[in-house]
Amino acid sequence: MPHDFMPGLAGVPAATSSISDVDGQHGVLEYRGIRVEDLCAQSSYLETAYLLLFGRLPSRSEFVRWTDDVTHHRRIKFRIIDLLKCLPEQGHPMDALQAAVAALGMFYPGRNVKDIDNNYWSAVRLVAKLPTIVAAWARLRHGDDPIPPRDELGFSENFFYMLTESAPLPLWAEIFDDCLILHAEHTMNASTFTGLVTASTLADPYTVVASSIGALKGPLHGGANEEVVVMLKEIGTADKARGYVEQALGSKRKLMGFGHRVYKVKDPRATVLQGLCQRLFKECGSSPLYDVALEVERAAADLLKGKPIYPNVDFYSGIIYDKMGISTDLFTPLFAMARVSGWLAHWLEQLRENKLFRPDQIYAGEHNRPYVPLSER
Numbered sequence: 001m002p003h004d005f006m007p008g009l010a011g012v013p014a015a016t017s018s019i020s021d022v023d024g025q026h027g028v029l030e031y032r033g034i035r036v037e038d039l040c041a042q043s044s045y046l047e048t049a050y051l052l053l054f055g056r057l058p059s060r061s062e063f064v065r066w067t068d069d070v071t072h073h074r075r076i077k078f079r080i081i082d083l084l085k086c087l088p089e090q091g092h093p094m095d096a097l098q099a100a101v102a103a104l105g106m107f108y109p110g111r112n113v114k115d116i117d118n119n120y121w122s123a124v125r126l127v128a129k130l131p132t133i134v135a136a137w138a139r140l141r142h143g144d145d146p147i148p149p150r151d152e153l154g155f156s157e158n159f160f161y162m163l164t165e166s167a168p169l170p171l172w173a174e175i176f177d178d179c180l181i182l183h184a185e186h187t188m189n190a191s192t193f194t195g196l197v198t199a200s201t202l203a204d205p206y207t208v209v210a211s212s213i214g215a216l217k218g219p220l221h222g223g224a225n226e227e228v229v230v231m232l233k234e235i236g237t238a239d240k241a242r243g244y245v246e247q248a249l250g251s252k253r254k255l256m257g258f259g260h261r262v263y264k265v266k267d268p269r270a271t272v273l274q275g276l277c278q279r280l281f282k283e284c285g286s287s288p289l290y291d292v293a294l295e296v297e298r299a300a301a302d303l304l305k306g307k308p309i310y311p312n313v314d315f316y317s318g319i320i321y322d323k324m325g326i327s328t329d330l331f332t333p334l335f336a337m338a339r340v341s342g343w344l345a346h347w348l349e350q351l352r353e354n355k356l357f358r359p360d361q362i363y364a365g366e367h368n369r370p371y372v373p374l375s376e377r
């Protein structure tokens with residue numbers, strides 16, 4: 001029985017899931033029933049990844065094993081490094097990440113996606129190796145050798161070490177880990193849905209994650225965090241913010257980092273990210289981008305009065321990464337290395353009762369047209 005066509009499948013459930021829930025009217029995000037604010041305050045990214053993947057917080061021994069497994073799988077094959085070396089250095093890091101992740105699966109054949117044990121190790125490898133790939137590309141494109149991971153460093157500390165050859169300030173690692181928690185999962189967003197469509201064909205998890213990375217790259221989705229900082233730098237100073245917003249809205253240009261298909265109030269993650277900005281600035285001094293961002297938010301609230309368009313997760317995140325010296329085009333890869341645990345959680349959940357995604361369409365073309373030979377056209 002045909003269903004009504006909904007552009008962008010807005011409001012159309014594509015799955016039943018117990019991984020996360022968003023209350024768009026009240027600005028609430030829960031991972032497996034736990035508020036994301038509580039996870040930021042008390043958990044770590046790796047523990048949150050376990051929660052998302054396996055449905056509950058790990059016992060002490062389970063967490064030790066999970067942490068050891070991820071730590072010991074951070075290294076990437078030298079062939080992946082060779083692959084990255086062949087890519088154009090001006091290429092976007094999301095393209096490099098997608099290419100490397102797709103290639104990763106070639107080293108781990110035997111992809112019977114119904115094999116629970118195999119799936120565990122696929123999840124371990126992907127959670128463990130995405131940061132290594134992101135850091136390796138960031139260095140290789142400038143002619144620097146990748147820095148191998150150090151097992152004694154934590155997940156976020158090690159990422160900074162692989163990127164900069166030095167461990168970060170403990171506060172930076174803590175704030176970065178909270179950013180990863182905030183970006184780990186978000187119900188049926190475009191990149192998760194993309195991955196599930198790929199997964200529904202029983203493709204392997206490396207291919208599933210590579211397809212999700214492709215969807216995340218777009219500026220309407222994960223790519224917005226990079227666009228926001230480009231916008232804030234273009235505005236330059238807080239006193240120019242209102243004029244920019246007026247001009248953008250007047251020419252029907254979307255404000256990057258604003259609006260959301262589900263949230264009709266301010267994204268709770270944006271509020272947590274503002275708190276992280278304040279903690280970072282207390283230690284390292286403020287960022288002029290933050291002052292511009294506050295003015296953009298004020299002007300948008302005034303000029304968009306009545307429209308439920310508020311800052312989303314992408315509006316403040318890049319300000320933190322920029323203050324930490326991370327280059328702007330790495331912001332969306334950071335989103336991907338966090339969201340990989342959410343993508344994989346949905347992959348594992350769907351495998352239990354998999355059904356190929358094959359929606360219908362409303363045909364708008366013609367019928368029974370004659371073929372006209374080229375000589376008569």
Ligand code: SDX
Binds near residue numbers: 219220221253261309
């Ligand atoms: C993420 O889905 C998720 O959960 C995603 C995410 C996750 O964690 O996975 O939360 C991460 O992707 C956050 C969103 C990042 N993208 C951006 O910041 C790009 C800018 N935002 C917009 O492109 C937009 O808000 C979307 C894409 C996020 C949502 O768009 P919708 O739901 O398809 O709504 P729409 O584009 O049809 O807009 C509805 C109205 C329009 O006005 P009218 O034509 O009805 O008069 O709202 C307006 C739009 O013009 N509008 C905006 C706006 N977003 C919507 N106007 C100005 N600036 C904006 N940002």
